[in-house]
Amino acid sequence: MIAEIGHFALILAFLLALIQGTVPMIGAARGDPAMMAVAKPAALLQLGLVAAAFLALIHAFTVSDFSVALVARHSHTLKPLIYKITGVWANHEGSMVLWVLILALFGAMIAGFGRNLPATLGARVLAVHGLVATGFFAFILFTSNPFVRLSPAPAEGQGLNPLLQDPGLALHPPFLYLGYVGFSISFSFAVAALIEGRVDPAWARWVRPWTLLAWCALTVGIALGSWWAYYELGWGGWWFWDPVENASFMPWLAGTALLHSAIVVEKRDTLKGWTVLLAILTFGLSLLGTFLVRSGVLTSVHAFATDPDRGVFILGLLILVTGGGLVLYAVRAPGLKGGGLFAPVSREGALVLNNLLLATAAAVVLLGTLYPLILDALGGGKVSVGPPFFEATFVPIVVPLLIACVIGSTLAWKRGDLSGVWSRLGVALVAAVAAAAAAAWRAGIEDLLAALGLGLAAWLFFGALAELAGRVGVGRVAAGSVLRRAANLPRSAWGMTVAHAGLGIVVAGVTASSAWQTERIQSMDPGDTVDVAGYSLTFRGVSETAGPNYRAVTGRFELERDGRLLAVLRPEKRDYPAERSQTTEAAIHTTWLADIYAVLGERSSTGAWTARLYHNPLVPWIWVGAIVMAAGGAVSLTDRRLRIGAPRRARRSPAVEAGAPP
Amino acid sequence: MILFAALAGMALFVVLCVLVPLLRPPEPPRPRAEHDVEIYRDQLAELERDRARGLVTESQLEASRTEIGRRLLAADAAAEETPEERAAPRTRAILAVVLAAAVPLAAGGLYVWQGAPLGPAIMEAGNADARTAERDTDMTTLVERLAERMEERPDDARGWRLLGRSLSSLERHSEAARAYGRAAALLPADADLKSLQGEALAAANRGTVTEEAEHLFAAALTIDPGEPRARFYLGLAALQKGDRDGALARWRALEAASPEDAEWLPMLRQRIAGLAPETDAGTARGPTREDVAAAREMLPEERARMIRGMVEGLAARLKEEPGDAEGWARLARSWRVLGEPEKERDALTALARLLPEDSPERAAVERRIETLRGSR
Structure with a gap:
């Protein structure tokens, strides 16, 4: 009966x-x-x-009601409770319900x-949001209904893909969906603004917190996904330029661009058309990702729903939403008047460059x-576009972006000057050269x-x-007033510093782990020792253990390093009888x-085991950096100007709020 | 009945939530321009704060202030010409009536089409967790009790044998092997017990016939040369060592010696069929003895690649001669072993087309296809 209530x-x-x-x-059209x-109660x-x-x-799922077909296909009585619950969204139908749940959460x-x-x-934003939701509800009810019943109910379920039985799965999809779906809010705002016929600084101020929220969630979601791939797939890598990974990366790139261009709309009342276009395209890319993953055109661990009907439906939705948005844009955008002018060398100019490069990067990944x-x-015929393509095209676009990012953040609005760059960023340049020299000295030229x-x-x-230090006047004013200035700095400024510093940490992790990974694959008998990048690993044999729904061989x-025991690594090979499949559980010492x-490999006929051993320098920094970036976004989200109040009859004079004397 | 009451209540609640704002109009909203003015004032205040912190220069401040001031004036001007709202109580009332009727009707219609309103019977059957857990605990307590009793009467060979069988059915194979071992120690001349112990050992090693198990089977055959279980497992042991012909010879002999109604015969014949084509037909249908011998020398990855290569060869051949039902069946089996459910499904789909409609084989194949489709 509970399932029926859910269906209804x-x-x-x-x-x-x-x-x-x-x-x-x-109502909005008729005034x-x-x-x-009606919009508000409906959304709530x-x-x-x-x-x-x-x-x-x-x-x-928790009571294993196998009369629900979805539960019978994806669950099993022996599964631990946590994976029964995460199993709800580890399949196509359930994940779509999670998707609309988050959509409804944003609407509310x-x-x-x-x-x-x-x-x-407000009415138009909620209406557009409602239309998007209608499409997804129709998709669920007519092609992927999670409440379809089975009669007679089977006695046992078919289990869950063991790769997905992992704590990472509990968090990765919800965060990713928060990101994808969050961009639907930016989309709703963009379309509502086009219908309304006005994009003004106020609009940018309302749209920015939602974009920020979505961006933070997507950042965390992508980081979690790559972390999961790193420790679960057992190949020692963390990003494979897999189409499904790209599907989440494209909206991230476009969303990052949107985040920056919305600042220009708010501060300078220009770049309006471009920002609206970006909002439409970002959500379009989120939908494209969904289409790629769910239509069956790709096969991967995510492709748990490869059904042509569903693909066609999602494709239709994609064309309707993105195409509709773009048509509306074509009709209305010429009427959006640009505002303030700016010189090429200025904060605006730098943000335009940022957008240009990010959009190009997204286009390259799309291609x-x-x-x-x-x-x-x-x-x-079948071709495969792999890492070499992306390394050859993506990296040359991102490098100038990263170089310019630092310079741009120190430029003034409207008219900046490059001549002061050395005085502002000399310290950073020295640090960069020193880091490069140290790396070259250690790793060879x-x-x-x-x-x-x-x-x-x-x-x-x-x-x-350095940008932060310059802003609060380190070296120019007394220490006390530096602290006071730092405390008074808008949260958005702090957010930018934290996010950009986090990006630096990510770049360090990416570079070091791709360039200096050490890999040893070899057959080992108990007692054998292998040296990996200055560490020595001694194989001490295997033992068999039993988990709740699997059997495992644990190596x-x-x-050891310099004769001192640092840790005992216990990689596992797990065998899931119900699902007839195996997983590897890498053991990681950080x-x-x-x-x-x-990683423990196969056993050879002589009784030796294949072991894959890796030394991945700085690899944890990738995820630490990503979390720092998301934290920067969260700090920015608390900025007071994003909490703009409703109009009041008796307003305080702005001068009263003007704060302390300089 | 409770279900229908609940559903009707939900629909009613939704209708009420939509109708309330329609029938009781809220205060007229503030004009748009007021919101804009608010934002611009906030921007001016922010500018003032930036100046206070020394973040902007005087000239920047002046320029920005002029710019925002211009927008503020424009917004104020727009506020004057805010259009009148058009109240249309009649339209609202009609809309309210339409919604009040349409929502329950549409919801009910969709639900009758898609839901299982009359399905409380199948729903009762649902709680499988409890049932399986119950059965397992029952079985487990029985076995534990039996094990305790055996500690008190360690000389009861029949009891040990029963314990071994119970443990086997709970898939606690290594414990089962120990229980059979105790029984075999009491009855050293019982070939059957030795074979059961060997089988449990092999099961504990995931089907690999270990040396210890092999000794047990050999001992069983010295007592009773016809013991079928031992003969089967010695064949399997030969196969696992790569001695395909030896395995086939042992299994063929067992097949010939087995009575026609022996329960193991279908399984045995299937095993033989799995090995036979190579020796019978000979032409590129499977790995040759040399291939197998080569495979034994290889690293596991290489071996996997070689096996995959051979399976892919079979797949390619079947593309040329798609009428070979047996070939498709073998291909599906191979993909299943290699853990390729999608390819297995494709092979099965091809197989199903060759089988007669309504035949039990076809039904079985189609069931398997369904399972594969669902499990992804």
């Missing part, structure tokens, strides 16, 4: 989304406040209904926090992802590119700090400067 809640949510998408839209007022109630459906699904948040939005804009599919569809990469990382990190490797990574 989903149907009601679908109808409610349809109402939310139409009535307030008509009817009552019809516009929609969250309640989807949450009810989601809870019903969780209930079905606009309805709840959007009191300061002008009435017509590399779609080219094999298009070629295949046209009968051109032939690894020049890697040394330059580390120099770039130092440039970003210390550049961000034992003693990790020093935070490097990871020692061990």
